[in-house]
Amino acid sequence: MRTVHSAALIVNAQSRKGRKLFRKAKAAAADLPFPVKAHEVRKPSLLEATVRRALADKPDLVILGGGDGTISGLVDLLVGEDVALGVLPLGTANSFARTLGIPLDLQGAMDVIGAGHFRRIDLGMVDGDYFANCAAIGISPLIAETVPHGLKGALGRVGYLIWATWKFFRFKPFTLIVEQDGQEKRLKVVEVRISNGAFHGGTELVDEAQPDSGEIVVQAVTGHVKRRLVWNWFTSFFRLDARKETVESFIGHEIKVRTEPPLAISIDGEVLAKTPVTARIAAGIIEVAAPET
Numbered sequence: 001m002r003t004v005h006s007a008a009l010i011v012n013a014q015s016r017k018g019r020k021l022f023r024k025a026k027a028a029a030a031d032l033p034f035p036v037k038a039h040e041v042r043k044p045s046l047l048e049a050t051v052r053r054a055l056a057d058k059p060d061l062v063i064l065g066g067g068d069g070t071i072s073g074l075v076d077l078l079v080g081e082d083v084a085l086g087v088l089p090l091g092t093a094n095s096f097a098r099t100l101g102i103p104l105d106l107q108g109a110m111d112v113i114g115a116g117h118f119r120r121i122d123l124g125m126v127d128g129d130y131f132a133n134c135a136a137i138g139i140s141p142l143i144a145e146t147v148p149h150g151l152k153g154a155l156g157r158v159g160y161l162i163w164a165t166w167k168f169f170r171f172k173p174f175t176l177i178v179e180q181d182g183q184e185k186r187l188k189v190v191e192v193r194i195s196n197g198a199f200h201g202g203t204e205l206v207d208e209a210q211p212d213s214g215e216i217v218v219q220a221v222t223g224h225v226k227r228r229l230v231w232n233w234f235t236s237f238f239r240l241d242a243r244k245e246t247v248e249s250f251i252g253h254e255i256k257v258r259t260e261p262p263l264a265i266s267i268d269g270e271v272l273a274k275t276p277v278t279a280r281i282a283a284g285i286i287e288v289a290a291p292e293t
Contacts, residue, residue: 060084066091
């Protein structure tokens with residue numbers, strides 16, 4: 001059982017809701033049963049330095065406010081530190097918060113932090129980079145590399161979907177090669193998800209992935225034509241049984257992933273790697289404030 005004596009609140013004010021909600025987050029944090037030192041970061045390039053500076057004060061809890069990319073980009077800094085993670089979902093999709101059942105409104109998320117229940121979870125790894133929820137190969141990196149920040153910031157998920165539709169027409173299926181336990185399999189696919197959590201893009205897509213299972217999931221949306229991906233998204237959004245007919249999943253502690261041609265990988269919305277990679281799980285490596293299950 002973790003007892004919190006002090007906390008740091010770090011808000012990415014460049015996230016879609018960050019600047020608008022920083023003052024509200026700071027005010028809500030004042031009602032927590034422990035002191036909170038608040039930091040507003042308006043330049044994403046300063047986020048890492050701000051977290052390091054906050055950790056120097058030895059808080060018991062670091063509360064990160066931002067989108068999935070902010071959480072994944074900073075969670076590496078918390079690994080190996082005697083500190084828990086709190087999440088304020090201020091981004092567009094907020095897949096990590098959805099996976100953990102954290103409310104998407106600021107006060108609801110702050111109430112979870114104040115309740116003092118912590119859950120030990122896994123982190124996924126792409127080579128040596130930790131990530132919180134999901135990495136993707138296919139159309140997701142293509143969107144993440146090119147989506148105008150103003151469109152995403154002004155319209156949120158609607159803006160993201162508009163841009164995704166535009167990029168869909170320039171996207172092509174590709175070949176996936178998965179190596180696990182010395183065995184190799186080749187598939188024609190339209191998307192690949194490397195998942196530690198069920199949600200991707202704000203939609204529950206990877207049923208087998210759980211943040212405390214001790215295993216990483218590589219899910220391939222199979223097929224030679226792009227409409228297979230549309231059908232997978234549609235059936236997953238409406239939770240139809242047909243969604244299971246469009247995917248093949250590989251589950252384990254370590255899975256090697258290659259593609260032909262080599263492709264970019266988006267990690268929780270940020271393009272940070274390129275195939276080939278090794279996907280791993282770091283089991284039970286961090287504690288996070290979450291609702292009691």
